[in-house]
Amino acid sequence: MKPKRPALPSPAASLTASATVAALLLSLTGCGGDASADGDGSTVTVTVGYQSRTINTVTAGTLLRSLGYFEKQLNALGDGVTYKVDWQDFATGAPITAQMTAGKIDIGSMGDFPLLINAARGKQLGKPTRMVSVTGYNLRGGLNTIITAPGSSLTSLKDLKGRKVSTSVGSAADGTLVRALQRAGLDPYEDVEKLNQQPAVGASALSSGSADALSQFVAWPGLLAQQGKAKALYDGAQLNLATFHGVAAREDFTKKRPAVLQAFLKAQTQATDYLDAHPVAAAESVAKATGLPAETVYLYNGAQGIATFDPAIKPQLVAALKEDVSILKDAKLTGDVDVDAFVDDQYVKKALGTDAYAERLAATPPDPAGEVWPKGAEKTLPFTSPTALLKHVAAHRGSVRAAYVPDTTTGTLWFADRSVWVADGTRLLPFVTPETARAYVAGHGGARVVTYADALERAS
Incomplete structure (x- = not known):
């Protein structure tokens, strides 16, 4: 297991308004999905709700679906049952929550705040759900x-x-x-x-x-x-507060079909390992499936991307989830949420194995230093510093597809040509925002903000 680095149109971690959510919930009736048997009982349909363009959920959605790992894991169960997977793509997390509490979706992925609303609505309607794994996260909040x-x-x-x-x-x-x-x-x-x-x-x-x-x-x-x-x-x-996306499952489903949930989490882990081993191919695959630019997908999901992918439920993420409750309460979207009761890592721990799970919990994302994606290349070029990256870009101006650099103070990866650059002696330092760049300049005599073009010239 290789820990990844610390982080489009229509990312679905958002829930638009409490009234909209309530209307969706009330409009649905509980008949359906529930990994239920069809016909003679020898075929079971598992319904997975995902958000194709919310690219920090791809290991439980877009990428996982394209790789076919879940179907392969189900076929390997050897329990005499024929499984079918019904993949349902949504624009936001709200309808996934509504369909889950109506018994029509078994497993769904969404962002941290929507997960809390999922927990609250499930409890409110007597259809409890559980958070069973994480997809992508950023420990500082850079998503x-x-x-x-x-x-x-x-x-x-x-x-x-x-x-x-x-x-x-x-x-x-x-x-x-x-x-x-x-x-x-x-x-x-x-x-x-x-x-x-x-x-x-x-x-x-x-x-x-x-x-x-x-x-x-x-x-x-x-x-x-x-x-x-x-x-x-x-x-x-x-x-400096973690944010993430994760996977929720209906409680009745997890109890009725634990082997199916295990198969899903094993498949999610396989998709995570694939993304880590083949970040460019994964970005291209997600881009093709969603219509999003591969360069933007890679900014978040690449080798040094803003998101780190790992199904393990880290304590830092649970702690952040607890802090998020007050924001939703102030917005009158939820009351109190029992986060400890909602988070259930027993299934992902079993899927990964105790030792492997402990290793993932202890793993920390490495600090990014920058990457260049050459045109026509199947791999990116890593660099040891932003200055070294700029020197390469300056020497290969016509052959760079995208260049990424980490913010000097937060580590958030950003496009090199969209970053704010500061010259501090011979060092060239990138920042995501003008405000953080100004703060650095104020504390370092002689440092000053320069244009990207000037930064390239200085590097070369």
């Missing part, structure tokens, strides 16, 4: 970013006072916005006008000028930055 339009004059969070900010209420991105504004001394409910919008709607609002900023989760910020439609205002990793 969420607040962005502005390319020509915006906003340069810090304090500049958002009195402004319109689009986000998806109930999502981790909204949690980042709330916490970030509070740390900046602003009231997230009084000092800004929050627009509760789906990511795609928020992106359009930012482009049209009807929103001054957009707080969203993977992979909208990276996508819009790559397309030149946005620039970063706040790096979620500045909060």
Whole structure:
């Protein structure tokens, strides 16, 4: 097991509004999925809800489906049952939660805040669910970013006072916005006008000028930055609080079909290992399935990507989940959530084996140093420093597909040509946002912000 590094259109970790969620839940009746037998009882259908464009869930969704590992694990059970997998793709986590509590989906993947709503709704409706594994995570919170339009004059969070900010209420991105504004001394409910919008709607609002900023989760910020439609205002990793995506299963399903859940978690682990061993191929596969740019997928899911993929449920993630409850309570989306009762690692621990599970829990993502993806290449080139990477890019300007560098203070990977660069003597240092770059300059005499073009020239 090789631990991965510390982190599109339509990432589905967001839940738009409590009213919408409630309406979805009330509109569904409990008949269905439940890994139930069809016809003569010799065929069992397992229904998996996933979000193809929420690319930090691909090891339990898009990539897993394309690799066929779950079906192979089910066929290997040898219990005389014929299994069918019904993969259902959704735009957000809300309908997955609704279908799970209606008994129509057995296993579903979503972000950390939607997982809490999943737990709350399941308990509320007497259809409890359990979080059984993790897909992708970032221990500092780098999966969420607040962005502005390319020509915006906003340069810090304090500049958002009195402004319109689009986000998806109930999502981790909204949690980042709330916490970030509070740390900046602003009231997230009084000092800004929050627009509760789906990511795609928020992106359009930012482009049209009807929103001054957009707080969203993977992979909208990276996508819009790559397309030149946005620039970063706040790096979620500045909060230094873990954020992640995970897998939930209905409690009655886990008890009735434990072998099926074991097969799913073993398959998820295989998909995780495949992504770690073949990050470029995995990014290309996800890009083909979703229509997203492979370069953006790789920013989050690559060898040094913002997300680390590991099915083990780390204590840091559980601790962050507990801290998230207060944000949802303040937004009146949930009451108290018993996180300890919701999180159940017995199945993934059994799937991995006790020793392997302990090893994964202890593993820490290595610090990224930067990568270049050459055009036409099946592998990326790693570098020991951003300066070394810039020197390579300067010497191969026409043959670079994408270049990625880590923020000097948070470690969040970002596109080299979209980063804010600082020259400090002979060192060239990248930052995701102007604010963190200015903070570094203020504390280092002689350091100054330079353009990307200037940084390339200095490196060469």
